[in-house]
Amino acid sequence: MVTLRTGAGSTPFILDMPIPPGLQHAAEKALKSYSIFMILDKFPTLGVWGVLLPLSRNYAEDGKGVYRHITSFLGQVGGDQNDIERLKSRYRQAARRIGLPIPTSNQPTGLFFAAMGPAQAQLGILANALVWMALHHGPPATEDTASARAWQRRAVTVRCPNHTRIQATVRFDQSAHIAQRFDHWRRGEAANGEREGLLFDAYDCAIASFLRKRSDIVAPPKVLWSGAELAVEPEPSRHRQSITLGAFPMPVAAGSITRIPAPWPEKLSWRCRNHSQDIHLAPQPGEILLFDADSGALLSRERQDARITTVSAERLVILSRHAFSSPSFGPAIPAEDPDFRVAWTVNGETLEFEDGQNLEISAPDEASIWLDARSLASDGSRRLLSCEGAVVVKLDAEIGGRSRILRATLGEVRRFREITVNSDGIARVPFADLGLSITDAPQKIRFDVLAPGAAGDAAARAELSATAWIWPGVARIDGDPAVLPCPANYLPAHSVGLREAPEGLVVDDRADVETPVIGVSAEGEIREFSLRLDREDLWHYHVPAQTRSRVPRGKVLVFGHASTHDTLTVRSTDQHADILALGTEIRGPFIGRTSWEIGAGLLEEATGDDRIALRRKDGRIDLLARIRHVDDPRNIDLTMEDDRLDLSLDYRGEIDAIRIDVRRADGASVVADHSLGRRPVPLPTFHGLSVRHDPTKKRLAISLPLDPAAAPGRMRLLYRATGEDTFHPFKDSDGADIALGLPGDTDQADIACLKNLAGFLAHKSPFALGDQVRSALQPAYEQAIREISPSRMIGPIKAALLDMPDIKECAPRHDLAGAAxxxxxxxxxxxxxxxxxxxxxxxxxxxxxxxxxxxxxxxxxxxxxxxxxxxxxxxxxxxxxxxxxxxxxxxxxxxxxxxxxxxxxxxxxxxxxxxxxxxxxxxxxxxxxxxxxxxxxxxxxxxxxxxxxxxxxxxxxxxxxxxxxxxxxxxxxxxxxxxxxxxxxxxxxxxxxxxxxxxxxxxxxxxxxxxx
Incomplete structure (x- = not known):
């Protein structure tokens, strides 16, 4: 007698077991030689396999009769109704004994086709549905059983509405085996057995019918909750991707999170190559979004009148257009977009909406697996989890019993643990029970739920699976500065904001990064996790650019006119600390709060004390930053015509004279002064110069005639402060002189002319004037290069272009790579x-x-x-x-x-x-x-x-x-x-x-x- 064993944790479809050809031939011979009823009683796996095999081969290929195919293959079962009913009863009992959740219904769809998998004649139909789903909605998230299961069900619901037996097969597949094997095909892996080979061939034909390739399967961006905002994360792909916010498309970086600024639209348009698609973003009226609070992943979109929903997560973020409350959080608060309400809650609670509707949140009814652990760091939507957590498994105890084996795979190491679900069908296995409390390197760990008796079986197939990055031995990151153990797979080249020290990895407060990043590798995969830290730090909000950046400890901030309305925010958990802001003392700012904003009124004027610091209870001063105020111009307006130049700007301080310094490429120069007060100036003024000065508004406007026949040049504007004798150049807050390029003609360029032009272009230009100097002088500069070195020899131009020294400690900025x-x-x-x-x-x-x-x-x-x-x-x-x-x-x-x-x-x-x-x-x-x-x-x-x-x-x-x-x-x-x-x-x-x-x-x- 031949005995077939499914193996612990086999696929949901018994026909997908890879069986050697010789063994399969012997099994078929045994089925035809002995009574099928005896085989179902004594060898249930073989019996169930034998009943389903002829259906898989012949259904829809040689008619759609069900029992004709079975009885013809077995040869010993009569075609009368009594024999058929007896066969169905014995088959149902055998199937449930080996763990197949066959329903009590007598209909052949649930009885046979669900557990059989798609018939060979229907492989093309299933393949077309899954390929369509992947091309239009992205590949399945195979690391998440619940998401992958929903993905494959949606595919057949949309594309196979009249194929009830294919839908039954896919619904039966609670472990998302179909989606997982589809993703293996997408990645180019080999088929597992003859039957799956036929399915993989069907996938090849299906994607060819769409005139596409496997590499074209790119998922639309996933919707996430990131901090306090909605965000999207595009899938890594070699193709360019973009989303449309407003009127114009915006490129998005594959594999990185793009936060969506408020107001949040209901839909975003996503484009990849020639394919475009709308992505649902913000909840519509009457709809709520449920996110995993730890990972930010979108778990579900539900109607608020659904009354009940199930999610595989412990902690949740709820987003809705309508006011609601939860027992643990209370009334929801306005989100970043005030049209929405947000609350943080836990699974098992009931949301109450202002219109009287309730929504109960509970664990899934179907078999599920999820992880309950806090995040230490994140890389996009991937999280690095703490070692203090648990694997949570939900099972139907009536199918396959209450016991299972949990297998954790860490690289080449596998650990097994027997689990038994409670009366609610739930089992929680702490990470510590799997040895994850022992300090080790961060790594990707796969958790599999296997059938009973699979302990020690490394090849046993999983009923349920979940994968996550976990840092064994690290429960939390404490201290400021924080210190972490240095893992064996630490990658300095993929880390930032950390420095190696004898005690481990220390978070460097002086690093100019907003969030420290630790790079690690495992099984050839590299991850850059941004650490979640409770830091004591200073943040700079720059109003004109609408940007917020972290200020490294001890940095000198330059405040000019562009920073007039800027603010600083100090964050600390030290309730006894005071803030010193440019000499102003702010007492007890962190009593009842963890951050304090220093307004523009305190920061605008220079004082004798330039420190932003914290004063501790014991009197110690911890410097956060220093501020240097500069008197730079602002609101610069420039108009140039062929014969006239008009320049106006705001300035700070008190001035009583200006100087105009013009240098030409041919060596000519003109320097002229103009008095704005009663004091005389040392040099005469320009002929035709017009100056308007408003000392109340502190605005200066000059109008200067230009000579179109003169050589190209550079004009600087200088000022004399009241009570001083020296003229200083107007500068912006970056230290660049307010200088203009003057276009002109050169009769014949020489080395001196080229050197002067290069020198004019080598200076840093004011940000407010953009590339005005380059636009005015670049044509003459390029012409001079062509005339002096027509044969492209370096000798004639070496001294003029290459040997240009740095100018006031600034690298020369004239163009070499484009002009020559x-x-x-x-x-x-x-x-x-x-x-x-x-x-x-x-x-x-x-x-x-x-x-x-x-x-x-x-x-x-x-x-x-x-x-x-x-x-x-x-x-x-x-x-x-x-x-x-x-x-x-x-x-x-x-x-x-x-x-x-x-x-x-x-x-x-x-x-x-x-x-x-x-x-x-x-x-x-x-x-x-x-x-x-x-x-x-x-x-x-x-x-x-x-x-x-x-x-x-x-x-x-x-x-x-x-x-x-x-x-x-x-x-x-x-x-x-x-x-x-x-x-x-x-x-x-x-x-x-x-x-x-x-x-x-x-x-x-x-x-x-x-x-x-």
Whole structure:
């Protein structure tokens, strides 16, 4: 006799068991040789399998008769009604004995087809439904059984409304086995057995009928509750995605959370490639949204008149358009969008609405599994859970009994625990019972519910599953600054705001990050978790930009006119602390609250005390920040015509004279003064100059004639303060002089003219005037380069363009990469002797780099990734190309982006936008490059800048820089001069990357040229 065993925790469909062909043949022979009633009694698994097998093969293929197929296959069952009723009764008993929840109904749909799975002739129908669902609503969330189950049920309800037996099969599948195996197909995994192979083939045919590919299956963004706002999280994909807020589409970063500002619309339009779809966002009238309070995930949309709903979560966030209350929270409060009400509640409570309706929230009636634990950190919608928590399992004790086995899988380790549900069908297994209270690295853990007797069976299939990241041994993060254990899988390159110390990882209060990020890896998956900390810190609210940022401890904040209405918020849990704000004492601000706002009235005027600090009960002072006030202009208006210039601005302080300083590219200069009071000025005024001065409103307006025939130039505006003799330039709060570019003509450019033009463009421009200087002078600058070096030799222009020293500790800002990209194609000897202040002196290292053999083809597919793999695998790499050179390059890049004026390329609105567009191109395996960026967690932009520099260096090695810059202009739609300036500043910030890769690809190009 042949015995078939389902194995603990088998799939819901007994026919999906992978059976060797020889064993299957023997099983079929036994079924035809012995009485089916005896087999059902003594070998129930084999009997149930034998009853369902002919239906699966022949139903809808050779007619839709049910019992004809069964009796024809078994051969020993008569066709009269008594034999059929007897067969159904014995089959039902056998099925329930092996744990199949066969209903007591006598209808064949529930009796046979639910547990059978789709018949072979109906695989195409099911495949079409699931593929349609995936293409239009995204793939199933297979880590969440309840969501995956709802996904597959919705697919067949919408696409197969008349196929009741397919719907019964899918409803029967409470473990979401169909959705999980569909996701395995989507990821390109192999089918498990012959029958599933037929289903996977049907998926291939279905997606081909939609003229799409597996990679086109991209989920619409998930709706989340993030802090106090609605948010969406797009699925990671190689395709660009955007959502429409208002009139224009907005790109969204795959895998990151995008918060939706109030007012919240009911729908958002999402677009990916040529597919667009509406996403339901805010609740409609009469609808409520239930979120998991720990993860932020949307659990359900319910009508408030539904009376009862079930959710798989312990703590909930409820959002509604209508006022309501809950026993634990009380009346709901206005949300960020005041048209909605929000409350935090727990499962098992009843919501009461103002119109008298009630909604009871309870655990699911169906078999379910969920985790009850607090979050320590988050990465998008994924949470890193505390070790103090529990696995909660809900079962129907009448199906398969009250006992099960819980299996926890941690990498290669598996732990088993027997569980028994209580009278409510619920079992809670604390994490500690699974060994998670012992300190270990954060890791992804899978919890599976298995059939009884499966303890120790690593291959047993699960009835229910749930997956989460958990930090064993870490219950909470205490202290300020907080200290965490340093895990074995800690990734410094994907972390930020943390520093390694003997006691562990310490949260660095002086780091310029809003939220510390810890990067960890497990099973090849890298996660960057933003820590949830109860910190004592200072927040800066900048009114013009409507931005809020955390202020690192001890930072100096510059307050000018742009900061007139800014406020600061101090957050602390020390009820005994006082606040010192520029000498003003605020006593007991944290009694009954944890934050205090320092208004603009206290911050606007400079005092003798520039500190923002906390004074402790023992008298100790903890400095949070210092404030420096600057008298910079504001409300700058500029109008330029061919023959006249009009400039007006507001200023601070008292002034009694102005000076206009004009320098021309041909060497000519004019300096003129104008008195605004009774005191005389040392220099005569301009002929035709008109000045209007309102000392009450402190506004100055000048009108100056222009000479169209003069050479291009730069005009600075200076002032003399009342009671002083020295003139000072008007500056904005970033330290840039108020200067204007004056267009003009040059009869014949020479070296001196080019040097002057480069010097004018090298200065930092005021934010309020944008790129006015560049717009006025760039045409003459480019023309001078073409005239002086028509053969593209560096010698004639080296002193004028490359050897430009830094100006008042600011990197030169004239465009090299757009106006003369061929400069960077020159050999290393051409760059010898450059001034260190130019930021380009390391280019001379190109002349003395050692030879490296076996380099990848720079024209091949993904050469940078190939080289980085080679670097990681080679231990004796020459020093200039060793891995630590890339690490040092990242350190230098981050220093310049954080502590020098080159930070403008990541903080200035216009310039930053250009840099991000240049660096936005797809970079294959960006994580491999980021692995050299220690402290780069949460911010891939430096690595993207490094990748953009590598591409430019490769183009320079291949002498294709002109084409490269043209391609950037085509891809971004930005003018060449704007691309050129941004790319030049990127090169100055990451010059070590350019030297590294330019030397590398020059050698590689020579090697592969010789080979061909």
């Amino acid at each position: 990209p061929w400069i960077f194609e020159a050999s290393g000897t051409a760059f010898s002797g450059l001034n260190a202040g130019s930021g380009l002196a390391p280019l001379a290292q190109l002349a003395s780099q050692p030879q490296v053999t076996g380099l990848p083809d720079p024209r091949g597919d993904e050469p940078m990734q190939s080289w980085l793999e080679q670097v990681a695998a080679t231990s004796d790499m020459p020093l200039p190309f060793a891995p630590d050179r890339l690490e040092a390059a990242f350190q230098a890049l981050r220093y310049r982006l954080g502590d020098t004026d080159l930070r403008d390329i990541v903080t200035d609105d216009l310039l930053t936008g250009t840099v991000r567009l240049i660096a936005a191109a797809h970079v294959a395996d960006l994580d491999r490059l980021r692995s050299f960026d220690n402290g780069g967690g949460g911010d891939p932009l430096p690595a993207r800048i490094a990748a953009a520099i590598e591409r430019f260096a490769r183009a320079a090695a291949l002498r294709e820089t002109d084409a490269h810059v043209d391609a950037l202009c085509t891809r971004t739609g930005l003018p060449r001069a704007e691309i050129g300036q941004a790319l030049t500043l990127m090169l100055r910030a990451g010059i070590e990357f350019f030297v590294y890769f330019r030397g590398l690809w020059s050698q590689a190009a020579q090697q592969h040229e010789r080979q061909t």
